[in-house]
Amino acid sequence: MSWSLSIGRIAGTDIRLHITFILFLAWIFGANWAAGGASQAWDGLAFMVLLFACVVAHEFGHIFAARFFGIATPDVTLLPIGGLARLERISEEPREEFAIAIAGPLVNVAIALILVLFFGARPDLGALTTIDSTKVAMVDRLAMVNLFLVLFNLIPAFPMDGGRVLRALLATRLGYARATEIAAVIGQGFAFALGFIGLFSNIMLIFIAIFVYLAASSEAHFVAIRSMAHGVPVSAAMMTQYATLTPDADVEQAVELLLRTSQGEFPVIDDAGRPVGLLGRADIVRALKERGPNARVADAMTTAIPTIGNRYHLEDAFRMLQEKATPAVAVIDAAGRLVGLITPETVGEMMMLREALPKGASFGPWGPIVRT
DSSP states (O other), X not given: OTTEEEEEEETTEEEEEEHHHHHHHHHHHHHXXXXXXXXXXXXXXXXXXXXXXXXXXXXXXXXXXXXXXXXXXXXXXXXXXXXXXXXXXXXXXXXXXXXXXXXXXXXXXXXHHHHHHHHOOOOOGGGGGGTTOXXXXXXXXXXXXXXXXXXXXXXXXXXXXXXXXXHHHHHHHHOHHHHHHHHHHHHHHHHHHHHHHHHHSOHHHHHHHHHHHHHHHHHHHXXXXXXXXXXXXXXXXXXXOOOOBOTTSBHHHHHHHHHHSSOSEEEEEOTTSOEEEEEEHHHHHHHHHHTOTTOBHHHHSBOOOOEEETTSBXXXXXXXXXHHTOSOEEEEOTTSOEEEEEOHHHHHHHHXXXXXXXXXXXXXXXXXOOXX
């Protein structure tokens, strides 16, 4: 995630702090200092650090459950509203998604039980308004906030864990795509309700509502694209008219292509036409700053460009775009030569055109569209 920095690794997963999280801690420290002096400031900061340690533990509940099902977990990012573990893919198997989603809240239940049984914590959810009070014991506050995290995350709305639990349960009877639509609508409804409450109570609820609404919409759109791409040959959606570069070309040539075309990413091919890298707009700018216009493309390009055969399906290419977080997937023929590109933009355009068709119409590789 951009605007974040890595602070280390745990069990092979990067732990990242978003810049807003650092600013949030600074604000908490300053507000407590102004309200009660140094003692309250350090107490408040210590509580927030312990709280987000519990959030990290929550995210690692998801991470270890995902790894059990063979899903890689590159990093987890701490934000002011909580943690965000990035999974390379979301399982469409209801049993797996249920286990991964419920694992996080179960970690918070375990933490609360440990605090109660071994540290004498006495949580009272009715006293959540005193969560920032130094008059309440630290262990009591931590136990309360872990129980709150369980209840909040199990709300059946994306992107909370409860939304994914709901989808997993619905998918056992309705299918993955339809279950996502229903869960997303519920999530958006929850966001409107939360935003309305925020108008009369706490402005922070409005920001959370916006985040929930956008996350629910994004999830629904993502699954709709995957559903649309099912069974469609990759050759039907790939871009076939594009400019290419060779490894020995200089960056000045790439600049000219960037200005003359609408491309933002340029495939780099060898003498046999096989893809060996990808040169993006950011790579060009960085090379100009560090090496000048005479730098070789080979020294500036990204070599890890994923490839897919032209006989595969669009859903496979789309999955690669998501899992590899890459700006493009190179489509190759049986000889390994570049024959096309799949980018998020080409997939999005296909989705837009498909949705624009009237009921019963069809084009390209898609059959008649049935709208319900």
